[in-house]
Amino acid sequence: MSSKVAALYIRVSTEDQTELSPDAQKRLLLDYAQKNDMIVSGDFIFTESVSGRHAQKRPEFQKMIALAKQPSHPIDVILVWKFSRFARNQEESIVYKSMLKKDNVDVISVSEPLIEGPFGSLIERIIEWMDEYYSIRLSGEVLRGMKEKALQKGYQTSPCLGYTAVGHGKPYVINEAEYAIVSYIMDLYDNQNLDETAIARRCNDLGYRTKRGKLFERRSVDRILGNPFYCGTVVWNGVEFEGSHEVRLSRERYEKRQKLITSRKRPVKARNVSACKHWLSGLLKCSVCGATLSYTGNNKCPYFQCWKYAKGFHKTSVALSVKKAEEAVISYFDQILDGAEFTYVCKKKKTDYSLQIEQLQREISKLTMRESRIKEAYEAGVDTLEEYKNNKDRLVSDRLELTAALSQLLQEKQAEQPDTEKILKEIRSVADVLKNPDVGYEEKGNLIRSVVEQIIYDKESGKMSFDIIIS
Structure with a gap:
């Protein structure tokens, strides 16, 4: 009978401190191969230090499996110190062992000998289940230890750049x-x-x-x-x-x-400013179809045009020279700063106070009904004067507490309204940058996007509609 060719798979996990070192595992595997007349080539020894929970994250393991499945059938058996070295996940262990079995490649644990037959297979499944259970329990222990370390203000995350x-x-x-x-x-x-x-x-x-x-x-x-x-x-x-x-x-x-x-923060389909050709690129929209006006033309006479018109989707040209577009935007900001009325949308997610206020108001209404009932109970002789007094004091206390909570919510709702002066200050800072010829288009593009979501251009009337947003 010819000698079998064996591959050695050696794995250590940084989580498990009780396992043998790579050198110790290698020595035991080579001893087993020699005693059982197996040939081991230096190219067929695979070593890695990684968790065994996920096979996809073990490059040496994947390399070994690919080698074993080659049509040339280079190896006959894979030797491991324990089945847990092959896999800590029972499902993956069964899948990979079955895959290897089809190519007549066996997986042998030198420290966990199995008998032939169905009982041996049963013992192997039990070992795999115990290995997975141990891995899950160990992972939980490690996680708890790390959390406790974090609660004790210990540093354990990977350090960031710097x-x-x-x-x-x-x-x-x-x-x-x-x-x-x-x-x-x-x-x-x-x-x-x-x-x-x-x-x-x-x-x-x-x-x-x-x-x-x-x-x-x-x-x-x-x-x-x-x-x-x-x-x-x-x-x-x-x-x-x-x-x-x-x-x-x-x-x-x-x-x-x-x-x-x-x-x-830009919409999902919006491009980065650095990928645009002008600081208004992506902001100007067509009033006919709602599509973006694309920057077009040479340096002498650049202009914006609806890309859908350019593709033939509709017949109305919405061409606008870059010079006129810039002047219109700056003029609009100047009008706002001079006192013109304007509308805006608060981009910051608002707290919905209406439900909370409505709930508190209902609770206060219920108190009025309860106050009426305890009075009726006293007058009917059901409650004594002492009981009536205690019930009344409790309801007065509840009313004071609910009224204070309602007042607090109303104040918070009022405070959440944006300050007009702050809004004008943001617009002024953006307008100053847009007027500065020394500022690059990237900076201008980023700043205008902090106060403008889109600008709809109506070619027929020559007017622009601005959607002002405030964070």
Whole structure:
């Protein structure tokens, strides 16, 4: 009988501290192969340090399975120290073992010998179930330990760009080279009004990379701009606390940026300003069909035109020169600042006070009825004077409490109404930037989008309708 060719699969998990080291596992597997007349090539030894819960996340495991399923049939058996090294998930274990069985490849645990027959298969299923149960229990224990560490204000998340972990739950320290990139990103967004995509492009052009050494993209810039860790707040899995690490970003600047991010949040299908050819691109809409007016033409006579008209969807041209469009927008803002009336929509999600107010008002009405009933009960001789007095005092106390709650809600509802002076201040700052020829179109585009959602142009009347939004 010819010798079988064996592959060794060696896996250690960082979560499990009771398992054998990779070298110890390798030694035991090689001893077993030698005693059972199996051939092991150096190319057929697969080692990795990763959890066994998900096979897709184990590259060496996948490489071994692909090798075993080759038409040339290079291996006959896979040796593991324990079945738990092969998989911690019973479903995946059965799937992969069945897959290998079709190619006549066996999986053998050198420390868990099985007898032939159905009873051996039953024992193997029980072992797999126990392995999965242990993994789930261990995962729960680890999660509880990490949560307790977070509640004790310990640091355990992966450090963000600009910080380096020192271990043992101690506060992270600033990495000066990385933090310079973070500062650059924040400055471009906060002070130069560039959008996230444009910032990512600039970072990549300068050779900057993310914490994992990858190119920057919009979402990686988003994470940096919205990460409260930079202003002192540590967040882990729902647990939040004020950390003791060094902070260079003020809370005021961070909160101001979050409001800015909310105001600049674009609709799902809207393009980034950095991808537009003009600061009005994407804002101008056709009054005929509602489509966007596209920037068209050369540098001598650029204009906007409905893209659906250009494609032949309708017969009405809605052409508008860039110069006239810019003048009309600036003129509209000037009219508002000079006192002209205008309407706006508050973009910030409002609290619905009406239901709460209505509920409180109903409760107060019920109190009036109850007061009448206790009086009738006293007059009818059902309640004594002492009982009537106690009931009346309780209802008076309830009325005072409900009235105070109602008054508080009415005050909050009134306070939520935007301040006109604040709105005009935002519009004035945008108008000043639009008039400045030294400011780039990206900055102008971002700023106007913080107060204008869309501008509908009616070619026939020559008028524009502005949808003003306030965050």
